[in-house]
Amino acid sequence: MYDLVIIGSGPAGLGAAVYGRRAGFKTLVLEQNPMSGGQVLNTYEVDNYLGLPGINGFDMGMKFREHADKMGAEFREAMVLGLEDQGDRKLIKTEKEDIEAAAVIIATGASHRKLGAPGEEELSGMGVSYCATCDGAFFRGMDVAVIGGGDVAVEDAVFLARTSRKVYVVHRRDSLRAAKVLQDRLFELPNVEMCWDSQVTEIKGDNQVESLILENKKDGSKKELSVQGVFVAVGIAPNSEVFRGVLDMDEAGYIRAGEDCKTSMPGVFAVGDVRTKKLRQIVTAVADGANAVTSVEEYFLHTSH
Numbered sequence: 001m002y003d004l005v006i007i008g009s010g011p012a013g014l015g016a017a018v019y020g021r022r023a024g025f026k027t028l029v030l031e032q033n034p035m036s037g038g039q040v041l042n043t044y045e046v047d048n049y050l051g052l053p054g055i056n057g058f059d060m061g062m063k064f065r066e067h068a069d070k071m072g073a074e075f076r077e078a079m080v081l082g083l084e085d086q087g088d089r090k091l092i093k094t095e096k097e098d099i100e101a102a103a104v105i106i107a108t109g110a111s112h113r114k115l116g117a118p119g120e121e122e123l124s125g126m127g128v129s130y131c132a133t134c135d136g137a138f139f140r141g142m143d144v145a146v147i148g149g150g151d152v153a154v155e156d157a158v159f160l161a162r163t164s165r166k167v168y169v170v171h172r173r174d175s176l177r178a179a180k181v182l183q184d185r186l187f188e189l190p191n192v193e194m195c196w197d198s199q200v201t202e203i204k205g206d207n208q209v210e211s212l213i214l215e216n217k218k219d220g221s222k223k224e225l226s227v228q229g230v231f232v233a234v235g236i237a238p239n240s241e242v243f244r245g246v247l248d249m250d251e252a253g254y255i256r257a258g259e260d261c262k263t264s265m266p267g268v269f270a271v272g273d274v275r276t277k278k279l280r281q282i283v284t285a286v287a288d289g290a291n292a293v294t295s296v297e298e299y300f301l302h303t304s305h
């Protein structure tokens, strides 16, 4: 039996692993794929993590992992299918085996939300992408569109503008949600064009994206935008489905937990993007990992462990 099992190996999970090992816990990190690493691995540049300005996201994710590894955390590839409360021990059900833990930290993060437009599913991987840093290079010299108005959409657009000929940013309102510093960077680029108040009603193409149909939400007018790539950046959804009915969640599926990361099940904690919180950033994810382990230590004072 492990003292601590952490489900997920993004910054929140790895932060918890480092703190877990420092607390002397026999710690296991479960990850869906080898080197899962979370969203940070697909981030081109992280410029708001203290002390590491401009670090490449992949390098940062690898550093986090090396740190947890060096501290002695174990890693195992496993698809988690369920979680069972057996009082002072928890049972984590995976495809291959059941794993026992005295405490569990859920760090499963969040994934890209889909746009839901006709053509999106069919042309996914054929011009429709959810990761500009992964796929941007395929669209060198071409025209592309980024859908969304948050930090990710604007970061993606800035990234793509370096290599693509033209980048359209399609946003459903007339102002962006993204941080001001990112907006400033975007608006000074000569090859970026904003499509305000616009909703994508269809992604068209025959085995490859050819165009987008946009509808103006204010006057109802429609226009066709010729593009070869569409980068969907309309937010994230929590990876919490497997815990539905087991842990309390909000309407959007985020696991309810405060700064102490305690969930509705004693001995189970939620950290990072999967928990209810205001600011989802790498720094707040890492901080959750530290807070959760402190809560685990407190929890052990009241159990037979």
Ligand code: NAP
Pocket: 047, 048, 115, 147, 148, 149, 150, 151, 152, 153, 155, 172, 173, 176, 177, 179, 233, 234, 235, 236, 279, 280, 281
């Ligand atoms: P987000 O902040 O939730 O933004 C999603 C954007 O997509 C919004 O502009 C939203 O429009 C739009 N949208 C949502 N559903 C849509 C739909 N069906 N059709 C068209 N547009 C739609 O998500 P995010 O940009 O992925 O960021 C996720 C989290 O990571 C945020 O908390 C963000 O701050 C954080 N993050 C931070 C950084 C950084 O600090 N450098 C970098 C990346 C991510 P509305 O604006 O109209 O709602």
